[in-house]
Amino acid sequence: MANLRAGTLVEIQGLPGPAQPVTDASGIQAVDLNGQKAQLVSYDRDAGRWIAATFNGSMITVDPKYIRQLAGEELSGYDFVFGPKSDFDTVGAELADVLATKGYAVMKLFVADEDASDMVACAKRLEAEDQFSRLAVEFESGYLGKESTAKTLLLDPSSSEAPAHVADSPLATMDQNFGAICQMLGPHSEESLGFEIYSRTGLLLRMPLEESDEDRYPPAELDDGDAESYMHTMCRKKLTLLQFVGPTSGTITLSLPGDGEGGDIELQAEPHTVIIMVNSRYAYEYDPTGENLALATFMLSPPPVYTLDQIEGDVSALGMMGTGPPPPPGEQITIGGMYCRYGSGSEGREQLWASVGNAATDGLVEVPFLRWDHGPYWDPESVRGGAYTKHGSFGIEAVEMFDNKFFEISPGEARSMDPCQRQVMEVSYIALMEGGWDKRSLQRAPANIGHFVGIDKDDWLCMSTAGMIDLSGATGAAAAANAITSNRFSYSMNLKGASMTIDTACSSSLVCTHVSKLHLRYKDNEIMPASVVNGLNLMLFPGPFVGCCAAGMLSHEGRCFTFNSTADGYARGELCGALLFKAKQFNPDDGGLCCLAGSQTNQDGRSASLTAPNGPAQEKCIAAVLKEVGLTPTEVDCIECHGTGTSLGGPIEVGSFKKVMSVTPRVEPLVTGAHKSNMAHGEGGAGLCGFFKCCTMVMHCQAAANCHLKTKNPHLDIDGFPCQILSEVVVMREDSAYAGVSSFGFGGTNAHGEAWGRNIMTSRGAAQQDPQTAFQKRLALAPPAEITMIGGDVMEWETTGLDPRGDPSTRWTVFIDDDGVAEWEKEEEDAVDYGDEFFIQGTSNNWQPEALEQHESIPGCWEGTITIGSSGEEEFQIVADGENQKERVYSPSQPGCTLKAAIINFGAAGREMSWLIRGNPGETYKVEFFQQDKHRSIMWLKQ
Template sequence: MAVDAGTPVGALLVLEGLEEPLRPLGEDVEPMDFNGAQAQLVENGGELGLLVVTFTGYFLQVPASACRWLPSDALEGYDLVLGPSSDPEGLAEQMPSLLLERGFVTTHVILPARGRAGILSAVKQLEDCFYRLPIEFELGYLGRGPARSDKVAMLEGLEAGSLAESSGLLAQERSVSEHLRLLKHRLQEPLGIQLSSRTNLLLRLSGAAPAAEAPRAPAPREAEAFLALMGRRRLCLLRFLGPSTGKIRLIPREADYPEVSMVACLDLQVLFLTQLYDFQFEPDGECLVLQSFLLEEPLQMVFQKAEMQPARRAARRSRRASQSQVLVKGMSSRDPCEADLHEKLWTALRHGGCDGFLEIPKTRFDVDQYIDYEDQQRAMASFKSYCRHQGHIEGIEIFDAAFFNIPDQEVRGMDPEQRIFMETGWLAMSDAGYEREKVRIESAHIGVFVGISGSDWRDVCKAPSANGVPETFIANRFSYAINLKGPSFIVNTACSASLVALHSAKTHLLMPQDPLDACLIAGISLNVSPGTWAGNCAGAMLSFRGRCFSFNNTADGYGRGEGCAAAVLGRGEYDQDDDTTCGTLAASHSNSDGRSASLTAPNGPAQQRLLRAALSEARLQPTDLDIYEAHGTGTSLGDPIEVSAVRKVLTQRETPVMISCSKTNLGHLEGGAGMSAFCKCVLACMHAEVAPNQHLRVQNPNMDTEGWPALLLQEGQALKGEASYVGVSGFGYGGTNSHAMAFGKNVVTSRGGRAKNSAGHPDCFPPASAGFQYNDSCTSAVAYKDIPECYMSCRVHGIDDIKFFNQHGQFSRACSEGDLQRLLFLASTVETGKVQGFDDTKTPSHPQADALIRQVRSAPPEIAMVGDNFEDWQSNGVPHLSMKPGQSFQVDVMEGGRTFWSAVPSSKPRSVKGLSIQGSFNGWTAESLVARETRVGLYEFELSLGASGSESFQVLVDGLTSQVLHPAEPHCTSRVAPVRGPRHDAGRELAWVIQGAQRDRFLIEVFLPPGEVQSMSVTWFKLRDIAPLPSLQTPPAPAPQPMVLDELGIEE
């Protein structure tokens, strides 16, 4: 067929009769012979010639006489052609029919030769960013076959910047997104697939050099996310960019479909249904493959009912016989990781995996002048710091002086350590239930004990004052401002200062003479002067990498941190049901090294005596200590000495002791380190959990732990018992050691005996009773939105305190978690929704519902990843791969937080003798459906549309109006809507609606598989449409609506 001026743009052509080789437009290559080349018409200039693009991506200006239409049988191996002048809407209209007919579509994507070369060049430059997937995930992502040398990278994760844009990689990303947009609403009717999203573009490099590092084993959370993704994928898109070719096999999952093999030539795109096919790619050489999964909307869960079985637990009691225990009545913190309340501290340490180290900002001092990060020896010789990171807290310059009645002229010269302590100290008192005005008027016999290792403020203060600079005033100023009349002093024993202050406070609190009402203890440390940095570096005390690599083989010194933590101690009997108590100080002790290797050298025997004395005071055996919070500064010799001392005391154990260290998250807070660690210990008791260590990869070879049941944790872990003892040590470099031991019961998580009712306590903002203009803004919803216990909900409220944002702007969420060993409830999947997991808006009111759903949503499953095929894995979690709409599951929530999901057998209707139909076409009287003999469970009915061109109908079981099957939505025109029923009260609005022209004849099919109610389906076809699908090997000539060139990375 001849090509002329009327040939539409987008037509597929073949070039013949070219008299001489042509040089492609815009290409620096030699002229080539294009006779026989297939091409697409880009611009029809009539007598002036045609602008075409060949299938290999070269643009040419050719005469019309050298072109003819491409024959219908010439597209070998392709169903469709997608080029710069293709009509994307027209191509998308053909894809559903092809997918329905055979389950896959092949498309030749015309890419400019220069664009393809740019992509391959960019990938070569970025090859070091490619990695190998975990072996367990390779089958799901890379298909079957030997793919052990294949490397992958997510385009979103590459630090490509302008390189990705200029090379055309981002244009490929947009092209895949365009496929999702075009298919999103076209597959629901023919295939019952409602696409919602897709995975990020995966770059797969096959046949290249293997990755430098072996893949790590996936964590349970990652494995569950992988299974959820595999359960949601519906189509897989593969695009082959070369430079080598290969062989692609589509392997059917069902016997009804044949295996398909094809050559993966350049620019081939294969789109196939993952429910019908798996795939295998065998490259002939190095080949880049772009891949993305098109995903269906995640299924929602609807909470149905719950059955509670109370547990009989052997409650662990404190062996402490004293009639007057030391209670922790309130806490607060201002630590790195944005942990400006102690609830945030726990979330950051336990769930966030936070590293609070930042580069020292220039607002502290001129880092360029005082830090030489490039050369450690040169920095030491020139009295500069070689470390530029610290565990950092923000806003130390902001202070609400009016709340504490401090005049402005005095504030200007006031040490920031005083400011931070005053705010944090008052938050701890407010958490303990004290009210400012009442204390100011009546005063209180409360002692103030502050651990501090010095202050840099005198070196940088430009407006010094007599009572603003000396650190000796830090405790006295608080007592003065709040009107507290107990003892008030600081303790400076360097790194053990705040734990020694805690021990001193306990001693004063238990003294019978002049008994105190309570004690406020705090530890504080800020870094505001370069002098201290330079001095520490001169002694090679700091880590060159700027972190505390506690217990790791890279430990080379400590990383400095700053922060403040405070707690209020009182006397009384510990009661788990007392909402005003967080836990107890079970024991504390302090001693000195005496003569040892040197004044500053750690002393193992002294540390052993310290721990034994604390155990003796608490009347505990070494086996009773559950968690040891280590001093663990991250020095190559200090950590082994401490671990060796602890081992000699706690060696006789049947269960392992958990060893944790907050310095890996916060840095070494020096004088304030002990109190931040003690608050962490109390929070560990309240949750019956232990937080992991950061930066722990390879154990320090100097540490001898072989044969000793101890766990240096890399992941958080729940404790088996309800009550726990947690000890923390602090060692001053001058030889003063201190140890404190916390005891408490699980009052927060559902494994505990009671959800802590902390009405009035803060979740995200300080309580209204705090009064002052707190300088923090709530960023937790953004920074920690995906953590199971985010900042907003780590305080668990009682069921009687149901509220969301109260009048003070505090966010509260009602959760009541009882002492339950086994919680049974039913959850049903419904149609696709907006949020994966549980739809709280559809959850009935139930005392345990909120806590139960929150736990099931966040509980990590136990997955046995046996073998390479993820479909064979055993999991006690959500059955992502087998879930169907309408299916019900029983979820057992066991002691310890584990969940077990099992499918509930479908409630089948009574023995069905037959199905009937009623509707507007027969006056809503029952007529029998005809059962098709060739297929069990399939029923049919023919009808003609009336004058209105619309008819409604319902299906009846055995012709009974009390057994109505109906669609999930009223006046339903969709043939893939879920079927509901049978029920007796379904109104006529709950009916399917067929629309068309008068006298159009339709065939209604109702399919009811035996014993599978959730798989019932109702559909209909216009009788004239029932015919074999036409051959779509050659697409019809597209309309002249050019595709946006940028989508394929083609420049106009």
């Protein structure tokens, strides 16, 4: 008892009869423990018994008189026994020393027979689920050993993608055990083994191929990406861990790698045994007998890390080589100017993005008193035929203000002008000016620029009819006509292109966008180089509020609860926005902001009713745009819905784009938004507002959040469809993106448009990055290197990419062509004279170099001795022969270095940069210095 402590390995002997299970254990039979080996876990002083774990994984309690401590020779089949009370630091240090000495180690794990059976059953279930496969023939020797084939499965039991029965199985525990072994070795590997353990691979399950498996498990086909990944893994692989689960055993044969001569070592691969091998010392061959499951993992050194030195060539092209889908093919329609007056006080795209893109604001307010006194119309209970809502997005302050003098309009005519005309004049001009035209140049020489306005309300004319305003006089007829809204701007700016106002209800302005595109691409007549598209809606008097409430169209809460379970109608919004389109290729350096990739319109035809939405027609409209642009659904990152906030309109729309976007499987979800939750329903101007938002999103490569999204509308059918309805801002996956918007008129006219853009607004974008950052990003996304597989030895393979076999100081020249393909070329360095003979200098010889002797049998190894003086420590350096020895010093990278595996520099060095040996005075240490080309190491041992 006195010599026993927790962690001691013992044998049970002398028990008078079988051990009985505890009272609450069901289905467990009495067991004869005599002769079983175990590890002591803790001592129960109250009961006077030891709690122990047997080698087969059972927990027992036993009287000390039945315990015998095991001697080391009784465990001759194992280098280590790893149990629940094994000390991590002690085992880790000793395991590293054994691996450094022998090149392999055999470890016994405590695994219950029931757990082993469960692991085999779990593996068979995975096989029945067709999870196993066969590796490529070229990879089998690296992953499975020489002359080996097997059906395999790379598994991460902790992953959310792992089947539930795996996460709950002992396989997850075994994976954790591998992680524990990796942690044990990590602190000791660099000093004992000469390399750092950086990470490990996942859990590899392997089972022998049966005769009936030949057709079921053909060898996998591989491409350059697979070959490059395999090459890097094999070059980083330092240790192989194999755990044998059973139920049968097998044989492991260790041999020198390559064609090395020497006797093979044969080890028994018994169940519950782990064999660890140093890959630079031994190759192995595994021969299982019968049904067998084995687990494997590989400990890896750090991946190669490079530092960019100098970027040469067309550096400006790096900004144009951003990642993500390319711009639309063929003749492009570029957006060269944008301006808006939208909800939340958004004057211009910067303020719009700040409010909607970053802050996700709710821009709706109560009806301003300066518009009208809403009190007399306020009828929340709907008993007087009034308006049951009092909110809207009144996004344009001082709507009646107008700079008539700038546009050369008399005060009298300006006074009678519809405020819609005033807003179109000002907003369209700012967009036109950003695109490169101004009033003065256009007065000198007219331009064939078109102007298209989408509007579906005529509040000003209704107010005149109701006697609220007086439009009599010479200018009255034009003051309230919607047709004049577009024509007046063309007249004022001397624009000769097509000019028209389009009313298709809610889809008006997006239909204008499509018509504008058609005019820009029409080349048979005088070419139209640009066009301005404007969409607007103003709320000037209470009539539409009362009318829409009478029809039950507006939300009782005064918001568009798009996609939310409380969706009960829409909220009205006020807005005015303009985009300048140009028929030219996208170039951000020439004022290009983004592109109109494609657009289409169609009609519902005869459906359930005149105003009922038609899902199939909406579906055809979206599909037509994808076909026009040549897009697959997975290339579209975001879709901006019409999403007015009705309980059934949203689900019908989602169902439409779901059918289109589900044609090809998606990895990333389709981001789904609705600007009406922020800025309400802009009615005739809503379509352009949604497209405007899409433009800002692709210019930032971010998707904006929806407001008022708390509980999903139960009518939304998105189960099984990777669709992400946003409640917060998300960054898009790459440096460019496509975003589409749909707009549907209540009379059945549908429109859809796709915007393409590159991140030109944030520091994440390639155009905003410094050349080195842009080059690194492009290099990381280059396609896999071409691998030439010469024979079965991966060390003989050739690659056009970064060679993982290169030394840390190797310099490379990297070429990236226009297609993003990278090619690495190794720079040949001038031969460096590292020395033919070596000397030791330090405090023991007063820094006078003394010659080292060459080792008798190890090439490149040189030996010398140092005797510790009275101070108890000695410093030293190694010096190479040749002229000017002060410039030919081998020294550590830090002063007073006591680490044998530290970085060794070669060149001039002060005496402070030296190795330090500590010991007792009079002790002698043998110093061994190894040097071959750039490879060098140093160690010292007490004699």
